[in-house]
Amino acid sequence: MDSDYEEKLVNIENNVQDETSLAWKKLCEYVEKIAEEGSEEFAPRKYLGYELYHQIYTLPKTIAKLKKVKHILLYGSKIKRIPPEIGEMEALEDFDPYTSYDLHWFPYEIRNCKNLKDSTVSTRALYGNYYHRRPFPDLTTNPVHYDQKEIKCSICKKEIIQEETNQLWTSLWVGTDVVPLLVNSCSEECEKKIPKSPKAYVRFPHKGGSDLIQPTLEDWEKIIHKRQNALNEAKKKNKDR
Numbered sequence: 001m002d003s004d005y006e007e008k009l010v011n012i013e014n015n016v017q018d019e020t021s022l023a024w025k026k027l028c029e030y031v032e033k034i035a036e037e038g039s040e041e042f043a044p045r046k047y048l049g050y051e052l053y054h055q056i057y058t059l060p061k062t063i064a065k066l067k068k069v070k071h072i073l074l075y076g077s078k079i080k081r082i083p084p085e086i087g088e089m090e091a092l093e094d095f096d097p098y099t100s101y102d103l104h105w106f107p108y109e110i111r112n113c114k115n116l117k118d119s120t121v122s123t124r125a126l127y128g129n130y131y132h133r134r135p136f137p138d139l140t141t142n143p144v145h146y147d148q149k150e151i152k153c154s155i156c157k158k159e160i161i162q163e164e165t166n167q168l169w170t171s172l173w174v175g176t177d178v179v180p181l182l183v184n185s186c187s188e189e190c191e192k193k194i195p196k197s198p199k200a201y202v203r204f205p206h207k208g209g210s211d212l213i214q215p216t217l218e219d220w221e222k223i224i225h226k227r228q229n230a231l232n233e234a235k236k237k238n239k240d241r
Helices: 003-009 022-037 044-048 061-065 084-088 108-112 217-240
Strands: 071-073 094-096 150-152 159-161 166-174 177-185
Touching: 022 044, 022 061, 061 084, 084 108, 108 166, 108 177
Parallel strands: 071 094
Antiparallel strands: 150 159, 166 177
């Protein structure tokens, strides 16, 4: 991995989208079209065409209107971030941003999509993925900014100003993948409600940064080996009864 890519991974990019561009205007138009038609598929590349599609680096907050969309197709996109409003897409079942290599993290709110069962994510690009252990950006010095002054707590939905939020990273199951999630928390009480991460990952919510110690791939393999030995021992005991 070259040094430029390494640097790119450890910094949060804010203000990623030119909202005066034709590509953005066409995307917003497409969202309204899909919402009005009650379509079950959101596939912006089909509507925008290849050239404009690759000028899209995030999605508009208006995706919250897509109440009937079951499938999001973002294959091969240049998307860098997904807005928290994705959590309001209550019918979402399948999320496919495969080969979107600039997409390193997701909003915690995506866990509100209770029907989401399938995901196809390029996990090697993700912060904290257990094969590559990409470093998590330091949210203390490099927080995520939004284009509105007030945002909602990821846990309790209370409205807070951005300066009041405590931003944290966690890694949890979304569809068929464990992905890094950004939490905007309003209180310690809300932070206690964040589920514990799987054993192959940092188990607690954290701020990221160079001091964060992540489990190694060897640690994960030891866990798998230990789990398999326990299963084999249990099978042997059952067989001997």
